[in-house]
Amino acid sequence: MPLQFRTPEIDREPDGEHAVSTLPRPDPDDVSTRPDDLTTAYDGDTCVGHLGSLRSDITVPGDVKLTAAAITQFGVEPSHRRQGVLAGLMTTALRDAHTRGQVLATLSSPLSALHPRFGFGLAADACAVEVDPRAAAPIHRPALGSIDVMSVGEAAHLVPEIYDRCARGRVGTVSRGPSTWARRLRAAPVTLGTEQPSVAFHLDSTGLADGYVQYDITTDADGVSVGVIRDLWGSDSEIERALWEHLVSIDDVSTWRSPRRPADDPVRFAMADVRAYKTRRRFDEQWLRILDIDVALGTRAYNASTRAVTLRVLDPMISANTGTWRIDAYGSFRSQGDADFEIGIETLSAVYLGGTSFQELRDAGRLVERRTDAAADADTLFASRPRPFCGTDA
Ligand SMILES: CC(C)(COP(=O)(O)OP(=O)(O)OC[C@H]1O[C@@H](n2cnc3c(N)ncnc32)[C@H](O)[C@@H]1OP(=O)(O)O)[C@@H](O)C(=O)NCCC(=O)NCCS
Incomplete structure (x- = not known):
């Protein structure tokens, strides 16, 4: 059967x-x-x-x-x-x-070699990092305002709204539903040597929270304390610097670790010594698949450019996605013209958020240019900075 x-x-x-x-x-x-x-x-x-x-x-x-x-x-x-x-x-x-x-699908699994066969492309990287707070302090130009610290249990009802308001401007971020928040904000039992997980809010001059960091600190038998940053978002980079300033000024923490920071985390340049910020591991954070090319290409914004690019896309799984699209600074529409590239859906999905570049994929042999400088023109249109960052595990 x-x-x-x-x-x-x-x-x-x-x-x-x-x-x-x-x-x-x-x-x-x-x-x-x-x-x-x-x-x-x-x-x-x-x-x-x-x-x-x-x-x-x-x-x-x-x-x-x-x-x-x-x-x-x-x-x-x-x-x-x-x-x-x-x-x-x-x-x-x-x-x-x-x-x-x-319109889109995302996937995160250890079997990354399998993802492209289902049309997923690597859209964003992230890094596991370690920070030496003594070498990092003081953080350059943190936002003015105040810090309010609560336990995760006390903060749980406040955090989702602040995430929606302060984090979602970043390309690549995802909405977090009840199941995701239940996992992230579960009031963990406090074991020996572990302090109650905390959330520090940054408040502006009117008392409105414009960022937060969720963290916990563990102290080993020798009295060495290590802090782990679970989530850190501010409505701008100045506010994120103020949250880092709070972390590096907590007494007795010898090391801060974060399992997931953006690959282009600007706070490194705000530290007194850039070597205070060490990248331990860089990994494939966000695998993306476009399910509806007309909507996906037609809704995102493009950068100013005088050159258009034409993409012929093949999608063996969803037939409506096979076709040719012309893209310029004003948008995208279906075309019958000659294509600058012929690419699989996994390649378009990789470059779609503007983090992975056409030129990188060309230099990796994954993309063939049919017109000189087409990859550079496509990067001008598609690039997005800061780089895409998801910040949420599935
Ligand atoms: C991983 C898993 C889901 C694959 O399921 P499956 O039904 O055996 O996969 P399929 O038969 O559809 O295989 C699809 C392709 O992936 C390949 N593949 C399957 N499992 C693989 C593995 N573990 N490593 C590498 N390739 C694998 C197959 O060879 C096949 O490629 P082909 O078409 O070129 O032959 C299954 O092995 C499993 O349940 N593993 C334990 C749980 C797990 O690891 N889940 C994923 C993390 S959430």
């Missing part, structure tokens, strides 16, 4: 009967693990694979928010692996998301 793939209405199946038995699976009773949509694979009456996704939106250049499916958990029963089940789940889920009107 052929396998059956479908995306049922999850609310009609609250007992999670379709979840795969031997894999970490979405728990319908736990809001922090519950996906908004769940695609399943059946072999007869047996569920042999699933793939969850969250309904989200992503900021794209021009401060436009586009609807997106954030792929979260997927798994296939060991008995059915390497038989095309994941490929079927992904194809079904992405086509269903496209039919629902979602």
